[in-house]
Amino acid sequence: MRSVVDFLSALASNNNREWFAAHKAEYRQAEAQFGEFALGVIDGIAAFDDSVRGLGLRDCTYRIYRDTRFSADKTPYKTNMGVFVAPHGKKAGYAGYYLHIEPSAESFLWAGSHMPSPVVLRSIREEIIDNGEAIERAIAGSHGFALCRDRSLQRNPKGFPAGNRYDEWLRLLDFGIMKPLDERTILAPDLLVRVLDDFRSTAPLVAILNRAVRYAYEEMM
Numbered sequence: 409m410r411s412v413v414d415f416l417s418a419l420a421s422n423n424n425r426e427w428f429a430a431h432k433a434e435y436r437q438a439e440a441q442f443g444e445f446a447l448g449v450i451d452g453i454a455a456f457d458d459s460v461r462g463l464g465l466r467d468c469t470y471r472i473y474r475d476t477r478f479s480a481d482k483t484p485y486k487t488n489m490g491v492f493v494a495p496h497g498k499k500a501g502y503a504g505y506y507l508h509i510e511p512s513a514e515s516f517l518w519a520g521s522h523m524p525s526p527v528v529l530r531s532i533r534e535e536i537i538d539n540g541e542a543i544e545r546a547i548a549g550s551h552g553f554a555l556c557r558d559r560s561l562q563r564n565p566k567g568f569p570a571g572n573r574y575d576e577w578l579r580l581l582d583f584g585i586m587k588p589l590d591e592r593t594i595l596a597p598d599l600l601v602r603v604l605d606d607f608r609s610t611a612p613l614v615a616i617l618n619r620a621v622r623y624a625y626e627e628m629m
Contacts, residue, residue, distance in 0.1 A: 409445065409594050411438045413511050416487055420512035423483040435472070438489075442509070443469070445600065446491040452604040453505055457611055459495040459618065460504070467497035487512050495618060501528060501625075503584075503617035505607045515594055517603065519553065519610035520584025521617050531624035532617060533568055533578050539616065540574045546613035551606045553585035583617060585610060 415438035418431070428435065446469055454461045468491050476482045487510055494504025503521040508514075521532060536543060547555060559581040564570045568578045577583070587606060593599065 409441065409509070409599060411441045412445075412489060412509055413591065413594060414438075416489065416509065417511045419485060420487040423485055423487065425484055428485060439472075442489045442491075446507075448600045449491050449505075449507060449603060449607075450493050452600065453493045453607055456608050457505075457614070459502075460493050463493065463497060468493050470498075488515075501525060502621050503614045505610065505614065507603060509589075509594060511591060511594075515589040515591070517553070517587045517589060517606055518556070518584050519550070519607065519614055520556070520582065521621070522582050522584060524582070524621075525624075527628060528621050528624045529581070530567075531620040531627075532583050533565065534623075535616060535620040536574050536577050537568070537572065540577070543577075543613065543616055546610075546616060547585055549609060549612060550585055551587070551609040553587045553606075553610060556580075556582060556584050556586050558582070585613065 411434070415431070415434050418434075419428070443465055446465060450460070450463050450465075450468055454463070470486070470490055472486050472489070474484055474486055476484065488508055490506060490508045492498045492504055492506040494500060495502040498504075501524065504519070506518040506522070508516050508518065521528065524532060547553070557576075557580065560576075561579040561581065564572075564575055564578055572578065593602065596602070
């Protein structure tokens with residue numbers, strides 16, 4: 409991943425179109441290296457999670473070009489590369505497995521449901537009420553992941569009275585677990601093996617969340 413790390417590190421200090429155009433060859437090299445690695449992640453996850461079989465790079469990766477139309481930040485390029493492996497692809501609304509490489513900030517592994525729609529979020533909360541202990545065991549069984557609490561309500565959502573053992577979980581607006589990656593790990597020759605081993609440990613949680621997603625989608629039909 410050396411080409412990826414070096415290019416993204418340089419881009420973070422030179423996030424403008426002129427620099428990018430002058431270093432397009434380095435970008436193509438980094439893009440190819442990350443793409444090859446991402447395919448290994450996709451295929452490796454499919455080996456233990458049948459729900460993601462048949463996905464390709466376009467289903468799971470992102471363009472480096474930022475949409476600045478509605479953002480105060482007008483820098484034209486993302487300073488990260490990521491791959492999100494979930495049933496039916498990154499835009500389908502299912503829980504999945506995400507690898508984020510960003511040397512200038514924080515690289516990490518993440519598993520779960522990010523920014524779910526209101527109907528999916530409600531279904532996840534109902535799953536928490538019904539199967540909180542199973543979710544707790546799934547989180548505990550992951551390899552060094554911790555529950556993300558970045559986006560949360562101040563109080564329990566409507567329809568979920570306070571006083572439940574899992575009140576904190578019910579207030580979350582995303583439901584996922586994260587594990588940071590340092591640069592030494594990213595550059596290690598066995599990175600793919602480590603990533604897949606870690607993601608395999610999160611598969612029970614992803615399966616529970618996707619059961620909730622399927623219930624939500626069935627109700628919408």
